[in-house]
Amino acid sequence: MPTPTHEEARAAADALARRIGWGKTVLFSLLPLALLLAALEGAARLAERGRPPLPADPGLGFNPDSRLFVPSPEEPGVLITNPDKAASFKEQRFLMPKPDRHFRIFMLGGSSVNYIDLELTLLAWELTLRYPGACRVEIINCGGLAYGSHRLVAIAAEVMHYEPDLILIYSGHNEFEELEQFQAARIAYLPLQRVLGRFALYRFERDRAALWRIAAAQRDRNRRILENPEADYMSGARHVYTPEEVADRMRQYERNLSIILSLCRDHGVPVIIGTMASNLWKPGLATEAMREEVQALYAQGRHAEGMALARQLLRDHGRHQASDTENGIIRALAERYRIPIADVESAVITAEPHGIPGETLFSDHCHLNQAGNQILIRAYAGQIISLLDAPCRP
Template sequence: MQVWLFRFIAVLLPLLLLLTAEWLLRLTLPIQAVPLFIENPALPAYWVTEPDITRRYFAKDAPRPPVKMEPGFVLRDKPANSIRLVVQGGSTAAGFPYGVGASLAGMLEQRLKRTLPNKHIEVVNTALSAVNSYTLLDLSDDILAIEPDAVLIYAGHNEYLGILGVGSSYLTSQSPGATLLWLKLRKLYLYQLLERGYQALFSAAEAKPKQRRTVMATVARHKDIALNSARYEAGLAQFEQNMRLLLGRYQRAGVKVYLATIASNLANQAPFNSTSASTEQLAKLQTLTQQLSQQPDNRQALQQLAALSKEPQASASWHYQLGQLYLQLAQYDNAKQQLTLARDLDLLRFRAPSAINNIIRQLAQEFNAVLVDSEQALAAHSAHGIIGKDMMLEHLHPTIKGYFVLADSFYQALYQQRQFGQWPKPVPAALAWQERPILPAEEFAGQLRILQLTADYPFTDAPIAVQFPPAQNVQQQLGRRYIDDSIDWLGMLQQSIRQYHQQKDGDMLLKSLKIVADALPHDGVANFQAAQILMQARRYGEAKSYLQRSLLTPTAPAEAKTLQQQLNSLTP
């Protein structure tokens, strides 16, 4: 008995010493945890998402991707009549390159407020560029703490080249188990102190000059991850394991999950990196292309093309060329098959392979999540059912129309589930599109960001100078100034408000005021102005919600109380 007691003490004592050291460090050192939701200093009634959340995954002063989370606001005390949704995912879920107005959170919140004006609607964005399933899982405890009614997930493209991805420059360990353990250890002050000490001892004595590059240019370490290779399978295993843990956590908490399939550009994005087809096969394809260009119904050439397509070939560029030829021949099923193979065989994995969507469908069924088939929705709005430049800006970020279709797929899923009761008046797609919460200046700025993105790796071998198109109107001038950092986002919106007010454009003025009010819930004046114009439009339920938000602030105008009385007399 004494031997076992001695062994127990021997094991317990180091643990107690470590716990004591951790407690003392938390009392004495300025090391702080990085919570997902922090107090909004402008109005403590709200939490706001931590914009620099990637600090969770890097030591202080360590190089990391230049990505920030768009601020999302949530009331600390959840109202009784509220619907609180949380969005998780990567850059597409976050609305890149347009910002929050194009994001799932932005587009869904404005449409749901219109749909259910007597409910307090919160669609909280926690998505950001370059993250994958590790971050989704890591943030889930913070998300559950704010008591969401549902979580909406659009993710899967960054399992290979995102932060902690298996082919990323920001990889911690090849072992998923070790990476999950590391994520837990990083929350300890003792670990962070040791990490800082290590960094101070072994970091380079002279800092290298920094060159401004895109996230895509800095994140890729392994550029040749072949289909079915060990690293390829590791990416799938990582995604499935983390998503299984994530969905299980939400299921145990009783939180409904809406899990979407993901999409990428098939028709107009050539593979980034590919092996070459044989000289013989390339010659055959070139001959057939010439013959079919001159005579598209050449039966013999078509038969030879069909036989050539069936030959086993691991070259992504080869299948892309075949897909383009089938598109020219209007054989769209064959084209889609070849273009999908080209995407799946692309060695530089900035686009998720088909296997990721297979895992998503399987897990949605296993964990009773609502499957949102966003890929099919985008394909249905694409020429010939093949997702291309009409829905995608480049390899995987949607156009404004593509973002609207993506948000609509979630909106329709929410409506069909009846999770929040009957919807008396669902908002038609045409009206929602007209009222999309993004201004032409923001749309133009997004187009310029894409020009910057595609002027660097992997779209070019080396960064090239960007040539912006000239601005054609006031809104485009504002968007260009925003990109040039000569005006901030709020200044761009405020000048837009003045422009629309002078032009007496009521619809765009209302849209602009609502965008500002939603971005600044602590601004009593902005929310009061939005309430006023909504009341003039006889949208009393929405006006009431903005007015209530205004009244929470110390900057609410004196007239707010009078407007409240008027609205109370007009609404039940």
């Protein structure tokens, strides 16, 4: 049998393609790829049985349909922290509707609130024991890691539906961090993220990439610490903010807090807002040179000058901790809305050996240590008791 020439083979292939159609030809060509992807998807789903995917929150709380609390699938009448937000919030649960004689408190803020979950639980027990048989106090922790005032507006609006008796606010450290979070959220791609999130293969690759970035950042931080153990690696933002950008962000901060306070006023919910305790002993300044300038003054015993310089440098630059500007806004809004202040800043200053916040009561640039957190709790407790005495008195 004669061997067909190249031209004859090409003609035969074209004839076959015409008979089955180009669409089917393309389909058959893609079939091996589809089978490979299906096999990988199946393998990824099997892998998730042993290693569940990491919690993922598409939109990072910037999307309008974001919800912090959702109905429990196992307990009717119970709301729980949205599992999608498990990486940013403590697990909470509460009854809806609210039982009689319950005094329900929500505390809004960033990681400084997130980290005091145990202290808030103990405070709720303490307050309940203060009014035996008359009132059960519950404090629901709404502190989100890296959450600033922008996303707290949405949370405040949400919790108004959960029969709050009191709102506590401690927020001001994350205003510039939240701008970076917004860029990372990529809201424009949210629909695509949600579609892809249904596939185990995408979740596997997403989690591996996230873990790799975290490990790489930790390795880089450890390397720099070994090179210079005295350097402050919490300082400085990736973006150098102009004075105009700093001023604009502070206007947004004031606007966001005003919205929250107006929401509470319109719903008849009392509010206690706290001033922000910020580390001025080792502040997270924009550059290492700024930090060294402040530390040099402290080393010379010129404490008042060092603290004044730290306050000025924080005010004038982008920061990952609150400054006098944030506290000035808090005090002005408290006066405007006639709400009590838990003066955490003043209480911390009073407790420090030289009156410089950060000398003994902070674990980093903005987070209080255990002793500092007790001061924060007591600052709020005094104001809470004055509000509880009337509704919870036997």
